[in-house]
Amino acid sequence: MNGQSSDGLRPGEDIEAEAAEWVIRLADPQVTDQARNAFHDWLDRDPAHRDAFDDAQRVWQELGLIAQGDANPGRRCGRGMLAMVALAAGFALWFWQDDLRIRLQADHVAAVGENLAVMLRDGSRVELSSGSALAVDYDGTRRLVRLLEGSAYFTAEPSARQQGRPFVVEARGIRITALGTQFSVDLQDGDVAVLVAEHSVRVEPVSGAAPPVVLAEGMGVDARPDAIPAPAPRNVDFANAWRSGELVFDDRPLGEVVRELNRYRHGRIVLRGGDLAGRRVSGVFHTDDIGRAVDRIAAELGLRRLSVPPLVTVLY
Numbered sequence: 001m002n003g004q005s006s007d008g009l010r011p012g013e014d015i016e017a018e019a020a021e022w023v024i025r026l027a028d029p030q031v032t033d034q035a036r037n038a039f040h041d042w043l044d045r046d047p048a049h050r051d052a053f054d055d056a057q058r059v060w061q062e063l064g065l066i067a068q069g070d071a072n073p074g075r076r077c078g079r080g081m082l083a084m085v086a087l088a089a090g091f092a093l094w095f096w097q098d099d100l101r102i103r104l105q106a107d108h109v110a111a112v113g114e115n116l117a118v119m120l121r122d123g124s125r126v127e128l129s130s131g132s133a134l135a136v137d138y139d140g141t142r143r144l145v146r147l148l149e150g151s152a153y154f155t156a157e158p159s160a161r162q163q164g165r166p167f168v169v170e171a172r173g174i175r176i177t178a179l180g181t182q183f184s185v186d187l188q189d190g191d192v193a194v195l196v197a198e199h200s201v202r203v204e205p206v207s208g209a210a211p212p213v214v215l216a217e218g219m220g221v222d223a224r225p226d227a228i229p230a231p232a233p234r235n236v237d238f239a240n241a242w243r244s245g246e247l248v249f250d251d252r253p254l255g256e257v258v259r260e261l262n263r264y265r266h267g268r269i270v271l272r273g274g275d276l277a278g279r280r281v282s283g284v285f286h287t288d289d290i291g292r293a294v295d296r297i298a299a300e301l302g303l304r305r306l307s308v309p310p311l312v313t314v315l316y
Contacts, residue, residue, distance in 0.1 A: 156181050
């Protein structure tokens with residue numbers, strides 16, 4: 001046994017999910033008697049159901065999404081239900097539009113929760129992390145690929161073996177030219193993070209006045225088209241741990257950690273509270289069990305969590 005139920009949730013998480021669903025269903029002012037009867041049958045089935053429902057109801061009330069002080073779970077005002085419907089619809093629409101936009105441009109897309117290895121026609125190799133997308137545009141003068149989303153680890157075939165054609169990666173207005181073989185590119189909130197694992201690369205804006213920067217082995221930079229700072233040493237193994245199914249965070253802001261975790265799940269983790277994004281997180285988490293990672297982070301930071309599977313998990 002791996003400790004997970006048949007739907008991928010760990011024991012207890014399925015009850016929490018059902019409880020949250022009941023809170024949302026019963027918030028509908030037009031809830032039917034049949035639904036109320038089914039709810040009471042569910043409550044009577046296991047004492048843990050009542051506890052889970054009470055917890056979920058209390059959380060929704062604290063978040064202001066259902067009416068306070070209503071003892072009858074079948075008589076909620078419609079405001080909470082409308083809020084949840086709007087939230088769910090917004091997330092679903094955002095996922096669909098964003099995914100469609102990327103897929104229309106990309107030649108290679110890694111599925112959510114999986115890494116994808118791609119062998120390009122010149123012999124170069126690309127590893128894409130979960131949800132990442134790549135477009136390929138080779139011609140007679142250069143071997144150009146564009147990272148559209150996520151993270152990628154490149155092992156470039158030397159230009160000497162390709163009639164002198166350089167291997168070039170473009171991402172968010174930044175151009176990275178391989179002067180060696182192995183490097184990674186990671187699209188962060190507003191930056192393009194480049195880190196060299198072997199030899200060197202040149203980083204420069206596609207257009208703009210910022211001067212180019214050459215990164216040596218073990219050096220990295222967070223670049224923008226208008227500013228490319230001085231390179232700094234970075235831990236290559238930590239940064240590329242996703243290649244072996246791990247995410248390593250060393251005193252990273254929670255907002256950045258959540259952004260990374262969100263790449264490995266279909267739903268989204270959301271922070272509620274203005275100061276939460278700056279809380280610091282350290283730890284090693286497995287990419288195939290993001291739910292456990294969220295549990296650990298919540299416990300270590302003293303946060304509470306609320307899930308509406310499969311769309312959203314709120315940390316507050």
